[in-house]
Amino acid sequence: MGRAAQILDNLSADGRIAPMVVVMGNGNVPSFPDELLRNLTRAAESALNISDDPARRALAGLSMGGGQAFEVLRSDPGAFAAVGTFGAGRFGDLESLPVGEINAGTDLLRLYVGNPTDVAYNDVEDALGRLGALGVEHQFDGANPDAGHNWDAWQENLADFAQRLFRDDVPPAGMSPGHLPIDGPFETPAPGTTPTPFVSEDGYVTFETTTEFADAEHVTVWANWGPSHLWTRVELGKAGDRWRGTVGPLDAGWYHYRLIVDMVPTKDTSNPTSVTSEPAWSQFFVPGDAARLVAPVPEGQGGTVQELMYDSAVAGQERTALVWTPPGYDAERAEPYPVFFLQHGGGQSYTDWLEMGQAKNILDHHALDGNLEPMVVVMGNGNVPDFTAELFENLVPAAEAALHISDDPARRALAGLSMGGGQTMRVLAQRPGEFGYVGAFSAGISGDGADLDVDAINAGTTLLRLYNGNVTDFTYGSVVNTLEVFERLGVRHEFDGWFEGPHGWDTWQHALADFAPRLFREATAEDGGGIAIDATVPQVADGFLSLTVAEYGERVTLGEVRNAGDRLVTAGALPGITVTDSRTDEQAAGSGWALSGQASALVGAGEPITAEHLGWTPALQDGRDGVTAGRPVATLLSGGAGLATPQRLAEADGEGRAGSVTATAELRLEVPVDTAPGTYTGAVTVSLFPVD
Incomplete structure (x- = not known):
C-alpha cells in the first residue's frame, strides 16, 4: 500500500537520500517500546x-x-536521533514529557498530518501548540491539502522524512511546498444539528445521519x-447513535448523493432537498467563484418559473412542462420573445x-x-414514444397559446441532453x-447520416x-462518429470540445451555460480566422451605442x-475595444x-483546446467614474x-455611460504540458448590450 520500496529506490537512484537500511516491523503488540x-x-x-x-x-x-514512535520518544529519549x-x-500526556532529554538526544522531530478529513488533524493541532509551549524542539510539515488519513499522505510523508536522515544537506526545516499551517481545530456542528450536510467555508463537507x-x-x-465527477463512495463512522464523516476539500459546485445503508440505497432524511426523478437522492452546494453561474441569484432578481399544463394526444394524458421567463417579461410587448425548448434525458x-x-x-x-437575449425557455416531458410528434403536435402549440413567443423558426431553439439530445x-x-x-x-446521430x-x-x-x-x-x-459524418457530408456545425466531466450534470450544466448565450444573436459562430473579434450592435436613431475594435492585423x-512545470x-x-454611447437620456432611460x-x-x-483554458485580466485604457473593468477570469x-x-x-x-471608453485585457492561455505541439486558432466574440 505504501510503496515504500519504490519510493526509496527512486530517491536513492536520484541521490536524494543517504545509503541506509530500512526495517519495517510488526507493531501489533501490547508494549511497542519493549518490542x-x-x-x-x-x-x-x-x-x-x-x-x-x-x-x-x-x-x-x-x-x-x-503514536508508537512518539511513545518511544517519551519512554527512551535519545534512543533515536530522528x-x-x-x-x-496518540500523543498522551504531553505535560509529562522529559523535554530536556528529548531536545538533547533528538536531532529531528517532525510531525505530519493531512487535511481536516485526517482523523489526527485536531490532535496534531493541539500537540503543535503544546509542544511549542513546553519548549520541545520540533518541525511541522504543514497540513497536506490534497490528502487525508490515507496512503496518499503517508507516501508523501515517507518521501519527505527519508530525505532528512543522516545527511548534512537536508531540505529546509519548514513546510513542504503547498502545505498549509493549522490556524485552529477543525470544528463541526454538534450531533443532531440539522439540516445536513454541513459545508465549511473551505469546501469540507460533513455528513451526519x-x-x-x-x-x-x-x-x-x-x-x-470522484475524478471527473464520477460517483464514488465514502464510508461514514459510528458516532454514538449516528453515523458521521467528512470529505473534502471539494471544488465549488452542486453535488448529489444518496446513503447506502447495509447495501440499501436510502434517502438522507436530514437533508430537505429532493430530486423528483430520483427519490433517494439529495443535493448540496459548495460555493465558490467557479460555480457562480449555478448559484442562486438574490431573491427577486432572476426570472420566473411557472408550470404549463397541456393535453398530449401522443401520451394520452395531461402533461406538465416548466417555463422560465426572463426578468421583466412583458406579455404585451410588440415583438414576441424567442423560445428555447430544453429537453431532459432518459430516466429523467x-x-x-x-x-x-x-x-x-x-x-x-x-x-x-x-449575456442573454431575453427569451422564454420551455422544459418539456420527453418520455414519449414519438418525441417529434409530441413536440410539434402538443408542446409547441401549447406553449404558443399560453406564452408570448415567436413562431418564426429563426427565433426558436431546441436542445437536449443524452436521450433528449438524441431526440x-x-x-x-x-x-x-x-x-x-x-x-x-452528450448525444449524436446513429448511422452514416444517409437520412x-x-x-x-x-x-x-x-x-x-x-x-x-x-x-x-x-x-x-457516438459523438466522434457524428463529428466525422458531419465533416464528410458538409453539415455546418460547431463542437465545444471534450469537457472534463462524465455523462452527468456537471457536463450538461456547462453545455447549457455555453449554449444559451449563443442563441438569437448575430455574433455566435466562430469565424475560424485566428483570435479575431466580431460584434454587431444595432444603431439607434438620434444617438447610438456602438463598439469598434482597434487595428490588430489578421x-x-x-x-x-513558458513551461511552468x-x-x-x-x-x-x-x-x-472602444465603446461609444451617444444615446440621449430619453433613449437610455437610465440604462448603462x-x-x-x-x-x-x-x-x-x-485535440481542441477548450475555452476554459483561456482567461483574461480586463483593464480600462481611459477609465472614468461610473465605468469599471470586469473581474479577472x-x-x-x-x-x-x-x-x-x-x-x-x-x-x-447610467451615470457613467455617456462618451467613449476603451477596454482591453491581458489574455492568458494555460494548457497541460502534454498538449500536442503546433498552431491552434480560435475566436473571441465580444458583445455589447444596454443594461438596467
Whole structure:
C-alpha cells in the first residue's frame, strides 16, 4: 500500500537520500517500546550491517505507528536521533514529557498530518501548540491539502522524512511546498444539528445521519465527487447513535448523493432537498467563484418559473412542462420573445433541468449579466414514444397559446441532453429548418447520416453545436462518429470540445451555460480566422451605442510559451475595444451598458483546446467614474472557468455611460504540458448590450 520500496529506490537512484537500511516491523503488540528495543532492534543488528549508534538511527510510523514512535520518544529519549509521526494522534500526556532529554538526544522531530478529513488533524493541532509551549524542539510539515488519513499522505510523508536522515544537506526545516499551517481545530456542528450536510467555508463537507440507522452495520455516502465527477463512495463512522464523516476539500459546485445503508440505497432524511426523478437522492452546494453561474441569484432578481399544463394526444394524458421567463417579461410587448425548448434525458423528467441542471440559476445569471437575449425557455416531458410528434403536435402549440413567443423558426431553439439530445438530432433530421438553433448535449446521430438533408439543415440552421464529456461519457463514441459524418457530408456545425466531466450534470450544466448565450444573436459562430473579434450592435436613431475594435492585423498572436512545470503558459493583449454611447437620456432611460466576451475552442495540431483554458485580466485604457473593468477570469488549470461562458470585460452605469471608453485585457492561455505541439486558432466574440 505504501510503496515504500519504490519510493526509496527512486530517491536513492536520484541521490536524494543517504545509503541506509530500512526495517519495517510488526507493531501489533501490547508494549511497542519493549518490542522495538528488546526484540526488533537486536534482531536487525544481528542480521544486518547496521549501526547501533543512536545518532545513526531513525524511527517513524503512520497513524497508530506514529503514536508508537512518539511513545518511544517519551519512554527512551535519545534512543533515536530522528523521529517522525505520520498522521498520528496518540500523543498522551504531553505535560509529562522529559523535554530536556528529548531536545538533547533528538536531532529531528517532525510531525505530519493531512487535511481536516485526517482523523489526527485536531490532535496534531493541539500537540503543535503544546509542544511549542513546553519548549520541545520540533518541525511541522504543514497540513497536506490534497490528502487525508490515507496512503496518499503517508507516501508523501515517507518521501519527505527519508530525505532528512543522516545527511548534512537536508531540505529546509519548514513546510513542504503547498502545505498549509493549522490556524485552529477543525470544528463541526454538534450531533443532531440539522439540516445536513454541513459545508465549511473551505469546501469540507460533513455528513451526519439521523438516529434511524443506529443499528446499521455499514453506512456509506455515494456521490458524484470522484475524478471527473464520477460517483464514488465514502464510508461514514459510528458516532454514538449516528453515523458521521467528512470529505473534502471539494471544488465549488452542486453535488448529489444518496446513503447506502447495509447495501440499501436510502434517502438522507436530514437533508430537505429532493430530486423528483430520483427519490433517494439529495443535493448540496459548495460555493465558490467557479460555480457562480449555478448559484442562486438574490431573491427577486432572476426570472420566473411557472408550470404549463397541456393535453398530449401522443401520451394520452395531461402533461406538465416548466417555463422560465426572463426578468421583466412583458406579455404585451410588440415583438414576441424567442423560445428555447430544453429537453431532459432518459430516466429523467421535465423537472430535472430545474432541480439537477440548475437551469434557472444559469439563465438568471446570464440574463442579469447582460449575456442573454431575453427569451422564454420551455422544459418539456420527453418520455414519449414519438418525441417529434409530441413536440410539434402538443408542446409547441401549447406553449404558443399560453406564452408570448415567436413562431418564426429563426427565433426558436431546441436542445437536449443524452436521450433528449438524441431526440433533438432526430427532429433536425426529420424536420430540418424548424429550429434555427440546435444543441446536442452528450448525444449524436446513429448511422452514416444517409437520412440527413444537408442542404436543408445548412439553409435552415443558424447554429448547430455539439457538447460532450470526456472518455468517461458513454456517448463519446457516438459523438466522434457524428463529428466525422458531419465533416464528410458538409453539415455546418460547431463542437465545444471534450469537457472534463462524465455523462452527468456537471457536463450538461456547462453545455447549457455555453449554449444559451449563443442563441438569437448575430455574433455566435466562430469565424475560424485566428483570435479575431466580431460584434454587431444595432444603431439607434438620434444617438447610438456602438463598439469598434482597434487595428490588430489578421489575428492576435499570443507570445512565447513558458513551461511552468505542470502547465504551458502563454499570454497576449486583446486589442483595444472602444465603446461609444451617444444615446440621449430619453433613449437610455437610465440604462448603462455591458461589454462581454466569450471564447471558442482553439483547434489545430492536436485535440481542441477548450475555452476554459483561456482567461483574461480586463483593464480600462481611459477609465472614468461610473465605468469599471470586469473581474479577472482564471483558467481551468488555475481553478477558474475561463472564457467558455460570457465574461464581463467592462460595464458602465447610467451615470457613467455617456462618451467613449476603451477596454482591453491581458489574455492568458494555460494548457497541460502534454498538449500536442503546433498552431491552434480560435475566436473571441465580444458583445455589447444596454443594461438596467
